[in-house]
Amino acid sequence: MSGLALLLVVGAAGLFFGLPRRLIAAVLALIWLAIVLLHLTSPQAGAMFGGSLRGWLFGGVLAVLVVAYRVGLGWLRRNAIAGQEPPQQAADTGLTDPELDRYARHLVLREIGGPGQMKLRQxxxxxxxxxxxxxxxxxxxxxxxxxxxxxxxxxxxxxxxxxxxxxxxxxxxxxxxxxxxxxxxxxxxxxxxxxxxxxxxxxxxxxxxxxxxxxxxxxxxxxxxxxxxxxxxxxxxxxxxxxxxxxxxxxxxxxxxxxxxxxxxxxxxxxxxxxxxxxxxxxxxxxxxxxxxxxxxxxxxxxxxxxxxxxxxxxxxxxxxxxxxxxxxxxxxxxxxxxxxxxxxxxxxx
Ligand SMILES: [Zn+2]
Incomplete structure (x- = not known):
């Protein structure tokens, strides 16, 4: 079996069985590392998995770039959502932390929010x-x-x-x-x-x-x-x-x-x-x-x-x-x- 097919089979099996994404990524990275090491130490053994050392290194760098891009995108998205929250939900509502927690579903309602919750409290x-x-x-x-x-x-x-x-x-x-x-x-x-x-x-x-x-x-x-x-x-x-x-x-x-x-x-x-x-x-x-x-x-x-x-x-x-x-x-x-x-x-x- 070629190394690429091995990676695809392992990845697909991991997704099929619902394994954590990080675990699947770690196993794929280990297989990739083993193939690269084989290419370095014994080119004949490495050739059994197909491709060249340069090809496998290029593939690895490409995979790291894709993962970094996705992680960065998720981080930007979370920050954008946090930035959209109306300021009235912050500390200036006059509500204590346990109250902010308890009344969270009121606080996100546009018609109630922090000021409305304070009116209820008073x-x-x-x-x-x-x-x-x-x-x-x-x-x-x-x-x-x-x-x-x-x-x-x-x-x-x-x-x-x-x-x-x-x-x-x-x-x-x-x-x-x-x-x-x-x-x-x-x-x-x-x-x-x-x-x-x-x-x-x-x-x-x-x-x-x-x-x-x-x-x-x-x-x-x-x-x-x-x-x-x-x-x-x-x-x-x-x-x-x-x-x-x-x-x-x-x-x-x-x-x-x-x-x-x-x-x-x-x-x-x-x-x-x-x-x-x-x-x-x-x-x-x-x-x-x-x-x-x-x-x-x-x-x-x-x-x-x-x-x-x-x-x-x-x-x-x-x-x-x-x-x-x-x-x-x-x-x-x-x-x-x-x-x-x-x-x-x-x-x-x-
Ligand atoms: Zn009357």
Whole structure:
């Protein structure tokens, strides 16, 4: 067999068996060296592999040049990619090294980046209800690095919650939902500050609402939703609201202080008894709160970072049974009992 054929067979076999490229190159270099040495020491033995000493030396130099060219090209390419990274991802983001590592997938998003991640870290968000919708909201907001999250819920974890409230573990049944959720959020991300509030909100909670940049409500009682809406309107804090029943859900951002309607503009009256039964009576498919709660978390991140177009003035409807989404425009009502102009015209008693 000629030396050239030997090199080709060895190289092809190495590639076929998936051996490391460096190993194949080292074996080929050894064979080449042996042939050159044979040519030098015993020209008759060297002639068995064909070619001349000059030919083999020329071939070796050519191979070294090709390898050097490829290595150099790879080095230039890596340096060019490193040079393209936006400067905001460097040390001037104000984020620590562990945070840069944790939020790397946010930092490369043009709409979030270092400045957006800092906005998330500085944000104060209140999540009302750690139930079906609250579970994904709490998990995703904690994971995303929303700096301060308050979770309020007056209920305890029951086994029938676990079919959809994925923030809880079976061993946590009987614990206060706010405490159990806070513990699991802290486990997920130690960089965020979680404050559990182990009771339902009341009409004296205006200071609590006013201390936050954004409120997310995923409770399933009209009385609570109405109360949270009133407090948010009064405190001028935007309210991201989600609701679910059986296979359907909806999400919107209520924010009358900035032109969007409030809950009472759209649903001025409580539903007739029996018309909108709670999940316990009507049932709810397990992943549905995951879909709607994740949308709420997504809209919260958009709202806090200023990315994209939010849901102010738009109500997103999702029908899980048919896999359809629909968007309808919603607007403020001048005679809304909560945010209407009649109310604004009346000076508040002091
Ligand atoms: Zn209103």
């Amino acid at each position: 944000a104060k968000v209140l999540v009302v209800g750690a139930g079906g919708l609250g579970a994904p909201v709490c998990l995703y907001l904690a994971a995303a690095g929303v700096g301060r999250i308050t979770v309020s819920d007056g209920d305890t974890v029951s086994v029938s919650n676990l079919q959809r409230q994925v923030i809880f573990q079976t061993r946590q049944r009987g614990e206060m939902k706010a405490d159990a959720a806070a513990a699991n959020m802290a486990d997920l991300n130690p960089h965020v500050e979680i404050t559990p509030v182990t009771r339902a909100l009341t009409d004296t909670d205006l200071p609590l609402i006013a201390g936050h940049d954004l409120v997310l409500d995923g409770t399933d009682s009209f009385a609570t939703r109405d109360l949270v809406n009133r407090l948010c309107v009064e405190a001028e804090v935007p309210l991201l609201s989600g609701s679910i029943a059986q296979w359907e859900g909806q999400v919107t951002l209520y924010d009358p202080a900035r032109g969007a309607p409030c809950l009472a503009c759209i649903f001025p009256e409580p539903p007739a008894p029996g018309l909108a039964p709670a999940c316990a009576e009507a049932g709810v498919v397990g992943p549905l709160p995951g879909v709607i709660g994740s949308m709420m978390a997504l809209e919260a991140i958009k709202h806090l970072t200023g990315a994209g177009q939010g849901l102010a003035g738009r109500l997103l409807l999702f029908d899980g049974l048919y896999g359809e989404t629909r968007m309808i425009g919603i607007s403020r009502r001048a005679n809304c009992p909560v945010c209407g102009s009649a109310l604004e015209a009346t000076p508040k008693a002091t």
